[in-house]
Amino acid sequence: MPDTASDTTTGYQVLARRYRSKTFGEVVGQESIAETLERAIDRGRTAHAYLFCGTRGVGKTSMARIFAQALNVTDEQAEEVAVGDAILRGEDMDVVEIDGASNNGVQDARDLIANASIRPARSPFKIYIIDEVHMLSNAAFNALLKTMEEPPSHVKFILCTTEPHKVLPTIQSRCQRFDFRPISVARIAEHLTAVLGSESIEADEAVVLRVARLANGSMRDGLSILERVVAAADGRLDAALLERVLGVPPEDIVKDVASAIGAGDPAATLRAMATLLAEGLAPERALDGIAERFRLLLAARVCGDDPALLGTGSEESAALVEESSAFEAEQLVHMIALCDAAGGRVRVSASPRAILDAAVTRMALSERFARAASLLAGDVTVSSGATSKKKSLKVADSTRPTPPARPASPPVIESAPEAAPE
Incomplete structure (x- = not known):
């Protein structure tokens, strides 16, 4: 990660992009998924299709790029560093990133299938990262079924979605599914504190924790909220500044x-x-x-x-x-x-x-209101200072005269059966 904003060479980058994870170890809150993917690569047991599910800003696309980099960057490549950087920027020719929202038609799926047959230019695999894959039409999903079930040996798919229930079950059954969890407030706050330290910005602990709570489990949202507060700051970040900038209730x-x-x-x-x-x-x-x-x-x-x-x-x-x-x-x-x-x-x-x-x-x-409800239910509440005692209305009922008892019915005497004639 860059140490300061001056480390960028193409102008200012927002915090969410500048501090985007670049290795498996930097992905916050998804350690189990990162460990599983690393072991799959080390043991040569990578699948041909993956489905990354989770809410926004929890690391799905970042993990997909890091996974693609680990698969396609080898020691034998002459441009090893350049290839890795291009993959992380989403600009590598062998790692194709597709926006499912704007390329959701059946013709787009057919073009993908046609291009998949072409071998990668300089890497072991041609990897397709389809973001927001749930936006594909049913026809596009159906067109991809055969290719995703038996793709060429050099092709791998990584599908990312925030709404997995909209992905056809026939597509899901062809993928290894990983569910990305919302990131805890403590982990978001820890990362935000590290970012502020790298930017040499001072902030109250309460401000960092409140930004982490407002992020609702999304690291990208947390960095975006922090960016707004930092942009308006003239020194230390405090609660008054945060409330004024974000418009949250004081x-x-x-x-x-x-x-x-x-x-x-x-x-x-x-x-x-x-x-x-x-x-x-x-x-x-x-x-x-x-x-x-x-x-x-x-x-x-x-x-x-x-x-x-x-x-x-x-x-x-x-x-x-x-x-x-x-x-x-x-x-x-x-x-x-x-x-x-x-x-x-x-x-x-x-x-x-x-x-x-x-x-x-x-x-x-x-x-x-609770007292009125108790009265309607048949209880009288007698309050004395801070102590409340309840009496049942049955106590009041005991003062009413007891209705006279009904006279007992005379006993019924059954007649003995007549003796049979001899």
């Missing part, structure tokens, strides 16, 4: 909203929500921020002080545990569900603010 105001809800104070809740919206957030973004806060509080309430699980620093983790003591786990689950339901309605409503205010007020009054 954590201190979201904390005020959650605290007011936990205290059962609807007036303070609405005031804090008004402050949050004054930051220029759309109602649905505000609800997303509150739901994420409740998710962290739920994890802290159930699992305790666990920075690795929460994806936060040690100080923030301890603060979340203290804040979560105002809630029960059941409450937090219910509030997350309310945020999700209200978010769906807010996006299509002509009065999104009304739905937003009603949702957060409903959360703040959750204990009163």
Whole structure:
């Protein structure tokens, strides 16, 4: 990886491209797949077709290029380094990268089949990397079936997709499938910290961890988000800069909203929500921020002080545990569900603010709603300070007069059977 931005020779490159993995060991979070492919090459047991599945930005195309480089770069080549660099850039003549979204017709598949019969120019294999392969039409898939089942000995296919369920089962059965997992917050944060160190940029730990959480398991998304913050920075990266650049809900105001809800104070809740919206957030973004806060509080309430699980620093983790003591786990689950339901309605409503205010007020009054539900179910709640005792309505029923007992029916006497005549 380059040490600084000045190491590039063709102008500035975004972080996601400049710090793209170049060896199996650099692929973050997919060590088991990298190890399997390396062993297959060492033992000469590589298949003719592979299917790489996973969400965006987890290393599918990077792994495909690294795998192609390992297959096609040999010690006997006069231009060994040049060939390897060309493969990693996606510019090698023997490693053909095809965008399935724009080359999805049956004629494109027929052209591929025709070109596959031509032997590679300078490498052992001709490798086809088809990205977004699920975008191919059914006719194109069917045209490839025979070639993928029995390709020429010098041809290998690497198919990449974010939606494997759209790939025909007959294609999948001809491939070795590898499922790329979303990358953990800790691994993304670790890589982002290394990138910032290489760029000589200082950043607060909380900023790096929040960017890692916003990446949602995608390393490329994490680097892209970091790029936006770095571009706007004039020195150290801090929380205020991140919130201003990305337009995410400010954590201190979201904390005020959650605290007011936990205290059962609807007036303070609405005031804090008004402050949050004054930051220029759309109602649905505000609800997303509150739901994420409740998710962290739920994890802290159930699992305790666990920075690795929460994806936060040690100080923030301890603060979340203290804040979560105002809630029960059941409450937090219910509030997350309310945020999700209200978010769906807010996006299509002509009065999104009304739905937003009603949702957060409903959360703040959750204990009163629960008490009303208990009354309707037949329980009376008697509150005394912070202690609540429940009495069954059956106690009140015991004061009612007991209805008189019904008179017993007279016993029925069965007559003895008559004796038979002698």
